[in-house]
Amino acid sequence: MGFFAGCLILYVVGGPRVMGGDIPAWQAVLPLLVLCTATVFRSALPLAALAVGTLTVTVEMVAGGGMGPVLVYTDLLYAAALYGAPWLCRVLQIGTVAATLAATVALVLIGDRSEGVTTGIVIAVLLISPVWTAVVIRNHKERADAERERAAQIDRLAELDRKTVLQTERTRMARELHDLVANHLSAIAIHSSAVLSLTEAQREKDGAAEEDPVLRALSVIRENSVQGLAEMRRMVVLLRSERGVSDDWDRPQLNALGALVDQARPAADAAGLTLHAELPEKFPEVSSVIEVTAYRIVQEALTNVLKHAAAGRVRIHCEAGDEQLTLSVDSPLARPDGRPRQRPVDRLTAGAGAGLAGMSERAALVGGSFDAGPDHTAPGRWRVRAVLPLAQNP
Template sequence: MITWAADRRSTRIDALYATIAVLGGVVLYFVGAYGSGFFPEDGDQPLWLRIGPLLLGAFSVFLRRGMPLTSLILGTAAFAADFLMGPSVALFVIFQDNLYSATAYGPRRTQWWLNGFAVTIALGCGIWLGVASDSFRWGFLVALIVIGLSTTPVLTGVIVRLYRQRLAEAKEHARQLARLAELDRRGAVNAERTRMARELHDAVANQFGAIAMQTAALISRGDLDEATRQTVLHTIRDSSLRGLAELRGMIELLRAPGEGADAPVSHRLDEAEALAASVPGLKVDLKVTGTPEELPAAVDLAGYRILQESLANAAKYGTGVAEAVIDYAEAVTITVDSPIGTVTPGADSGGAGLVGMSERTQLLGGTFAAGPLGHPQGTVWRMRAVLPFSREEK
């Protein structure tokens, strides 16, 4: 079965080369670019007889990339026939291209066979000429000329083959880098989506959770007087306004062009007292130990969000009271204890708040724990986050 190794574009180019070989060979014949044959008694061969080897050589040029070994065989036969009639420039150039093409496009081991063949022919010609002329100097010179003429296209083919191999390796490396870059981009997009989902939950879900809880209480209690109902409605209104403000702030942050490395945060941990007082339906005993200091932006915002989520969970799932401790030391430690009510924290929300607090803590290299804790006054739910920070980051 014949296998054609060249593509359509290469085949069209080689067909053009073959046409040029025929036309160029005819021109070289008419200007006398050929020598006498090895049989002087027969005289010079007519030009029309040389057209046969020329056409065969041109056909070998057409096969140079599609069937390189077949091209070498046909080219060698055409060169030998032309050499016997009297070597011509046209077939010599074509044969040089046959040697180059077989090395550059043929099997890898072809170069060793061609170099060995060239050296053998060169030594044979040198010895024959040295013996015939009784001059080893001329034999050595002819051997060097033949070696140079026959090995030069082979070595050129080797260099071109190595270049193509390096180019293919570089393209494959570039494709691998592109795939890795695409994977990195997808990872960054997923990480950004996770961060946005966490921020959206922490910023809005707490406020709307409080609104839902207060609205349910207002609907279920039909015995409330008008003053109490107005107080609850005002609390609902304040919670909705705070949630809307948080949502607008996030949208503005997403719309802002560019990314600042030290972009200011909208909330800080030193606002903990105001945050504790703003949680509806929860009485918070807040304590701050250690020496409060300025924190890096990421730690400051994460600490505020963790405290906000912990107090919101205490309000939704607890008994209306909570103890919060913020300790400033080598790391910021936030601890919130609240008695467990009738519903386990995270049971009706899929635990999204707990997951968000854990992710925020892990991103900063800290530790987070949440769960029931034995207590003399009953079972207490404790949330504890340790946020390390470096003072050089501030």
């Protein structure tokens, strides 16, 4: 439309000869208006715009019009070759070359040879150059699109390979867990149940009334082995599943800390420990990462307490603030007779040391802090404390 406005200004200021000779005003302006209107739709409807432009230029040339419409028509040729269908682009490549050669030969045969050649060159510039320029740009664009598609295909194949390798490894892990660990847990559960059954029958035969501490320990072993076997089977099913770990998986939650403490009470009673839990009535909404981290830290701390703490009172405290979650587990460090108990890390480095390192690593991964050691405010006690931030993405 800017070209149309420029041509209109030229005609108004006295350029009829520039616009195509001594012709009526409407005849000079109307073809330009039609062609410039067609250019508005050159990218959305390239074929229709080219057809309108071709018809308009043909009529204008027969009527003896000027070069203005031809210049606008070159833009329609360019747009049709660039935005049109592939078949239209091929037709324009062949058609413009054929039309240029035919016009040049005709002009040379019926007129002056040099003038015919010169006119043929002008026609080539007006018809061939816009089409072939569009062809070059179109080919470059198609190559770029092909490269992007190839890169996307490579990424998809790489992701598929990664998932295949991951699934294979998970299947192998599931098989090893099932064949090795699960079988051992099953054997522990079966043998402890058998011993309890035989001992119970013997006690009924002998009329014994007192409960044997060994039987209590065996009961704890059986309960924990059965529960561990159930969790192991659930983990095997999860590893073999194609969807992997999802948000709807039954993951540990903060609301389950009370149940975790209750689960540890039988073993604690057998070890002479009294568990006292101080937990909020309602935990705040936190991310799943924080929930799992907090649960596992308390679980590992209780495990260490059951393994290494002296008899006495164990305090499990959890406090949820606006920005952080504070966890602490305090347990006796001294023996009842007053002799200092060996620290858990010194007594069983392979067990407790790995547990402390795991708890510290879990807290650090979510941006929290962790410390474990003798409680200087309460001599003779061991304290595990973790502070976890609540500002985590779910």
